[in-house]
Structures are given as C-alpha cells and as structure tokens.
Amino acid sequence: MTKRNEQLTGDPAALVGWEPRRVAAVAPELPAGAAPPGTRGQILRTALGLFSEFGFHGTSIRLIASNVGINPATLYAHYSSKEQILADLVLLGHQELYDRLRRALGSADPSAPARLAALVRQHALIHTDYPLLAVVANSELHVLSAENAATALELRARCRGFLVDVLADGARSGEFRLVDLTLTAIAIGGLSMQIAHWFAPGNRYTPDQVADVYVRLALRMAGDTSHRKEN
Amino acid sequence: MTKRNEQLTGDPAALVGWEPRRVAAVAPELPAGAAPPGTRGQILRTALGLFSEFGFHGTSIRLIASNVGINPATLYAHYSSKEQILADLVLLGHQELYDRLRRALGSADPSAPARLAALVRQHALIHTDYPLLAVVANSELHVLSAENAATALELRARCRGFLVDVLADGARSGEFRLVDLTLTAIAIGGLSMQIAHWFAPGNRYTPDQVADVYVRLALRMAGDTSHRKEN
C-alpha cells in the first residue's frame, strides 16, 4: 500500500462534518502581540471561544464573565459594550490576515504562480493557526454596525485585491489559464475558509500538509501552466 | 475586446463582499411543493428571510410575526417553538439537496468526470435557486438540538458520500489524479456554498454560467485527465 492509497482509503467522514458544531474544539488563541494583557486579554480570548461556538447573539455577557471568572459588571471596566468585544476580535483577525498576505507577497518570487502559492499558503495557515478567530471574523462581522465593520471591510477588500491582481497578472502573462477571473478569485478566496471548521491540532494533517494541498488545488483552479505535472 | 478580456477587466469587488450582509437581498423562496400552504408557509418563508440575514438568535418571534402580519401568539398555532421553525427549514434544505444530487447521479453518464460534473452542477444550482435556504441550512444547523439536527446530518453524510465515492472511483480508474481524497472532497463540497453569499438573480452571471464555471473548477481540482484542454 502506497501512501497515495492510504489517502484513498481513509474515511473522510471521520474528519469532518458529522457533528453540528461550528468549529473544532480547540483552545481560543490570539496572535502573539495582538492580544491585550491581563483581564482585558482574558475577556477577549474567552469571548472568542464562545462567539465561535454559539455566535454573538447566542452568547451573553453573563456567560462570558462567568467563564472568565469575573462579575458581569467588571467587564464594562474593560469594554464599553458586548459589540465592542466583537469589533476588536473582527478587526484583529482581519489585520492578522492582511499582514500575513502582505508579508507573503513581499517575500515571494515575482512569478504569478509563486505569488498565488504564497497567498494561498498563508490563507490556509491562518485558518489552521487561528480557526476560531477566522470563524468569528468571517461569520459574525455582519452583526457589527457600519462604523465598527468599516476598517475590517477595507482590509478584506485589499486582501481580495491581492488575489485578483495575481490572477489577472498570471492570465495576461499566460502563466494561468483562467476559467473566469471573478469567480476563480471568489472560489480560491473561499477555499481555505472551510479549514477553520474541521482543522484541529493533532488530527491526521499537519498545518503544512493542509497548506500544501490547498496550494496545489488553487494552482489547478487557476490553470497553472508552469508546473502542470507537479500539480 | 474579447469576452475573455471583459472578464479580466471586470471589477470583482463590484460583485461580492463589499457589504457586511450575510446574503444578497433576494426574496425568500422555498422549493415548490416543499412549502406548507397558507399561514404556515408564510411563516416559514418569512423566518427564512430573517434567519438568513440576522441569524436564529438575532431574530425574535415578534419580528417574524410582525413581518408575516400576524400576532406573535398566532405563530404558536402553527409551530410549537421558534426552534421548530428552524428545524423545518434546515430539514427542508437538506432534503432538497439530497434529492437533487440523487437525481443528478441517476441521469448522469457513468464516467467519474460526468458524475462529478453532475454533482457539482446541482450543488451550484441549488445555491443560485435557494441561496437563503442554503445559508440557513448550513450556518444555523448548529443551534438545533441533537434530535432536531439528526436527520439533516444523515442526509448531509449521504451527500458527502456521493462526492467521495465519485472521486475515489475516478482515482482508481485513472480518470482523476487527486492531490488528496479527503481534502479534495472537502474543498469541492465547500466550493459552491459561497455562491449563496453573493449570487442574486439579474447580476452578471446566470445560474447556468455560474454552474458551468464551478463544474470546470471542480474538474480541475480533481485532476480530470479526460478533457484537460476544455477545462
């Protein structure tokens, strides 16, 4: 039995989707340096775990406070409202994504396939590293007021711009054969987002393995002409 | 300017993601024959529209009732609880998906690429035809009790089985060159789900155009060896 055949006989149902949870049960972590210190950070991490599982409207101030181990009133010494906690999380998640993608483009080879691979790799890795943050940032953003969502939406637009630019460059140069620019960008942009819903440290894929697979899938979707055999 | 260049110069940001809505603003429709008649059906459709935009916990009984034009108490003559309304919607959405995929497989050519294309086409079309139902069935299922979610989860497992079987068959026969069975199945299975978040009738893609693109993307992801040039 080769490794390839092992993959073919593995049971996908064992990995994903059998349970009605929104995310795998992983510890709520925030990017190093991004989390505020002390109680404020503890509130943020606790809210992250609860929002990711029950949603913003399904999580009460009282529940957050009790999980932190403080009184509900104490929470308002650190955040002005429940929405402000979510706003901080959503912004933080989008900033981390934008920073990673920008750095990835900065250090990638200039060819379109190399830049696309770098973007997709980082997009996959942010979802394995911070799955709860990714779920909250993506699926609870819509409950924020327009003002609280504005900065995150601008960062998101820039990230989408990175992807569209790389795909368009590759199409012009002949490195890619796109089926359709807009829909391919949407599809590749959404590809890694599902990772947050099933990935957990210690399952049968490492983050790097997941990222490798997703990079190859994205290159196939873009119609990469440079390394077709390897894809 | 060729059509291909139009695609390349079209602005993707004009289509998707600039707004913090969960779904495009489309009328809340249910599959013909699946919706109950009279007030009961009206409640179901109204709840569908509200759940899709604000989520289950973000939607109150009072809001549903006022949008239907009835008293909140009247609602309980038709449904035993708010959760029961959601349970009906989630089940209905999963049944429609399962029925479509089963019919698609029944009428498809026996080759693996033809069956994969049929599955992906129907998966895409159900998201263009019933985007609100798809969003609710997918992203609010987790608030249901285990009993209320059980049937939908079983249907979902069968649908995933369809996809995994087709990919595994194609890999064995050499029609597909898979990067990884499990992750490809997850990726293709999630591919069309995003459609529900941006598609609206009357935008620049028809449902058939969307489905065509997604079928080609999926065949590329599977490493289809039979029609490589067309993909």
Place this chain on the structure above:
DNA sequence: GTCTATAGCGGGATAGAC
C-alpha cells in the same frame, strides 16, 4: 385560528460602595 394580555425569565448595561 387569531386575538389581547401577561407570565416569567434572561438579556445588556449602570450606580455606587470598596
């Protein structure tokens, strides 16, 4: 089936002592 009225509870947020 639909209404009025309301029970009973839990929600977000605040006042003020320490």
Place this chain on the structure above:
DNA sequence: GTCTATCCCGCTATAGAC
C-alpha cells in the same frame, strides 16, 4: 478594577376570550 445590587427592557411562550 472589582464587586453587589438593580434597572429596564425584550425575549419565548402560555392562558383564555372570541
């Protein structure tokens, strides 16, 4: 910063008349 105590509101759901 953290607590106790509480305000006030909106929530799901029910009782009972019509």
